[in-house]
Amino acid sequence: MKTTKIETVEVRIPYTAGGSAAETGAWGGKEWSTADALLVKVSTDQGITGWGEVFGYNVIPATRVIVDEIVAPMCIGADPGEIESLMTDLQHKLHIFGRGGPIIYALSGLDMALWDIAGKKAGQPLHHLLGGKRCDELDAYASLIRYTDPDVVAANVARARDLGFRHIKLHEITVPAVAAAREAAGPDVSIMLDVNCPWTLDEAVAMSKQLRPYNPAWLEEPVWPPEDHASLAIIRKRTGIPVAAGENAATIEQFRTLMAAEAIDIVQPSPAKMGGVSELRKVFALAKEFDVRVVQHSFYEGPGLLTAMQTSAALSLDPLVEWRFFDCEARLYGSNVVPVDGKLRLPEGQGLGCDPDPGVIERYRSA
Ligand SMILES: [Mg+2]
Structure with a gap:
């Protein structure tokens, strides 16, 4: 061929x-x-x-x-x-x-x-080429944008919870916003916190202490710059909150550096940024050696999301998939890849599982 x-x-x-x-x-x-x-x-x-x-x-x-x-x-x-x-x-x-x-x-x-x-x-579907699936559906987490206003945060957390999501990620950076989210979610919904690199080490440690009462399942990219692995390692040890990072790393070599620094509890390779399926396979294997959990960054709805789903189904013992919490006018895979009760069903078509809808491409294609 x-x-x-x-x-x-x-x-x-x-x-x-x-x-x-x-x-x-x-x-x-x-x-x-x-x-x-x-x-x-x-x-x-x-x-x-x-x-x-x-x-x-x-x-x-x-x-x-x-x-x-x-x-x-x-x-x-x-x-x-x-x-x-x-x-x-x-x-x-x-x-x-x-x-x-x-x-x-x-x-x-x-x-x-x-x-x-x-x-x-x-x-065969991709998962078959990677050794076969371990599940037919995957837990999805609703990945919310940053709303800032605690009332708007609470309303959207409630919306995600009511749709059946048991895992919700915030992009908030203030204590009132996180407190509002926890109150809206109730005690049983897992809340993750992605802050996108805003703080120094000292600020991150101080904020972690204030955020800990709201029980974040992980704290994602707390310090600037994202390559400051030494600070991530200190935050993990000092605060006891699991640290997540990796969406800005590329190729297996950078993931090795990140894990070898004992900087993270959760590694977040991004299929459309870090090298695709070939590098993902290596990251999964390396993460096993370092006892780090893989939860991919998949803030997209196209083949990048399908790749995260197929590889997680085959290579993860506890798959969790990021679902961008957007209400889109149309979806590339229609209703084939949309969470129901907080779970994404693994598409069983050949390759990535399904092809983009040609009608959607035709309508929304940019010149
Ligand atoms: Mg992130």
Whole structure:
């Protein structure tokens, strides 16, 4: 089999997230009114097509150029089944342009698409190629945006709880917002806290002490910069709150550094950012050695989410999948991949499990 064509497809789907436009906020310095995704479509001479997803959001213009103008020309004619050697070769040839960021994002989307093709060629879902699934459905956690206003936080936590989510993640950074969330959730719902790198070590330790009464299941990326592994290790030991990080790490080497520093209890590889299925397999194996739990970052709804689901079902003993708590005008997989009572059913189609809906792509495709 030969790779004949690699295309990027950008979709922009309007969404709401239970808050005003101001509250849905500016992430990465840009207001979001649409959920933007960059898909990679890989075609072969045997008529099999694979889909991947490249991170995403504000950085799409950069990742798109890298896929279209750098990565795609290097892969045309290659055997899409020789995934490990192709991905290693690409990492090696491109390493001077970046060992993370858009270069690795681009490779991540390609890798997913190649595994999608491998599954379709074998006539099996991806989990089967990874040793088989351990479950038919996966616990999902509702990943809420930052609302700031405690009343709005409480309303959205109640909304997620009423939809059946038993695990809810906040992106709040104040004690009143977290207190409101705990009160709305009740004592039995697990609440995780992702603060996106706001604090110094001293500030993080002080805040952890104030947040501990609300029983956070984990504290995610508490310090700036995210590579400050030594501070993460101190926070774990001093506060007793489990620390989570890893969505900003790429390739197995950076995950090894993170785990070897004893910086984390939960590692959060992001399929569309860190290298795709090939690197994820290695992270799962390494996490087992370090006794670290893997809960992937999957703040997307395309092939990146399906990859998180397929790999978690096969490789995790206690799978938990991040579900972006957006009310989207349309969904790439329609109702096939939507949580019911806080659980995501594993799609059983070949490869990643299902293909994006062509009608949705046609309607929301960005030029
Ligand atoms: Mg995060």
